[in-house]
Amino acid sequence: MLPGMSLPEWKLPPGVPRGVWDYAQSVAVAQDYDDYHALNPLFEFEEAVLREEFSRPGTVADLGCGTGRALLPLVREGHRGLAIDLSQNMLDVVREKAELERLPVECLQANLTELDAVADQSVDYAMCLFSTLGMIRQRKMRRRALAHMRRVLRPGGRLVLHVHNFWFNLWDPGGPWWVARSLAAAASPRARGGDWDLGDKYFPYRGVPNFYLHVFRERELRADLRTAELAVRRWIPLEVRRRHALPHPWFARALRANGWIVVVER
Template sequence: MTDLKQPPPDPTPPQWRRPRGVAPGTWQYLHQRTIAVHYDAFVADTPLCHLDDEFLAELFPRRETAGCRVADLGCGTGRSAIPLARRGYDVVAIDLSRPMLQNLMRRVTQEIPTDSQPDSPVGRIFPVQANLVELDSLADDSIDHTICMFSTLGMIQGRANRNAVLQHGRRMTRNGGRLVIHVHHRAAWFAEPGGMRRWLASAVKAWTRKDHEFGDHVYAYRGLSQMFLHRFSQREITTAVRQAGWTVDQVHRIAADGTGFLSRRPRLPSKIGGFIVVAQ
């Protein structure tokens, strides 16, 4: 566990220090203090964030007894972790971004009550600064449930590295525990300006270059020119989850505008913005 009171690291560390699975643009993102400071305001009106929150609230309702532990992979500033703690869950909040974790703990001191009642427990939040690909320091069977929301898995570069994240989650999670994971859909590109060109470019690069996988995308984001995101097909994400040792229970298709779930598969794949997968 990281001592968050230590002096902040160099905001622009050299690229050779990048850990496994971290793309060059993501390395910048992780160390941009201004992005962490304004993150909550930036996503406040994002429909997908509200959908995530509502889904997790239904899947993890208020507890009457303390002690259930949830690992939040890529916790950011606590958008999921803090509501879970309020509902009585202990949260192991894992992120590689020190600024994000520092803002998370500021929020904890302001928003988490300290007077927990026996019939309405308040959970604790344990911040851990770590690369999601390298979670060997966390013990086997030490977590009850694992979540990885808001396309955090897609920010990991390389299929082998993304699989390692899912395998760590399986190793850490006790039998009977859940995995909840959100990813963006590759075909949603077709509904975006220039999306067909990006889809074709990604397909060609995946065929001709070993360092590119179909669905990889580098784009400009909040002042950063090389932000990385991998977009999935439904088969790709469910296969990866199963190969990591999970049993897929539910696959929810998210509408392209992020406002809700689709009750059935649409005729146009571009109508699907992403997926939330629930596995045991």
């Protein structure tokens, strides 16, 4: 395919919507990624959870690694890294950083629903952060990705996930209307051609006019994890700015949590 040509819809990889594909192909997004997210408060909290959960040195697979912002600090502390992303542009940045510091990081361009290139039980830890799981379209494809994540983990291996909360949209301007329309559409999925799930969103992001993100209900995600035979170790609801865990989580957490960081185990 020549540079600048768009991939036909029927050739998009399984589970990859047009907006996510265009995002992954953007050189500008990859080159500006670190600066754009430099002050994101979620990242510091995520990295603290990773250090707690990945306490012993091992092989860490970063599923949707971006520019390696979460993986490289772990590798500096003694882990080996496997950086996996749909975007070759992101992986080029990871490789450049790793080579500069002589860090043991292997890079693999792959779709998370097609991880056959990663051997069974080959990693000690895995992470799928910054709502990367929500960038996979169709529930059956998200479940396929989770099944791959379990498959590549060694017995007792841990996976850390981050996703957004469907009900938190009620606090956004226009959010109640979006929630109401989504609930109404869920009653008749055939009206959307069957290629739609409750929680699917399309919006402009980083120059992509139709970026896709699925936002989860807690019950939905728990069911998907059970289907993948992944046991929940920790379920951390996030406060509004995602700087730390939600205070008083016993009170209306389904409505108050911005999203969740979830630690599961094979």
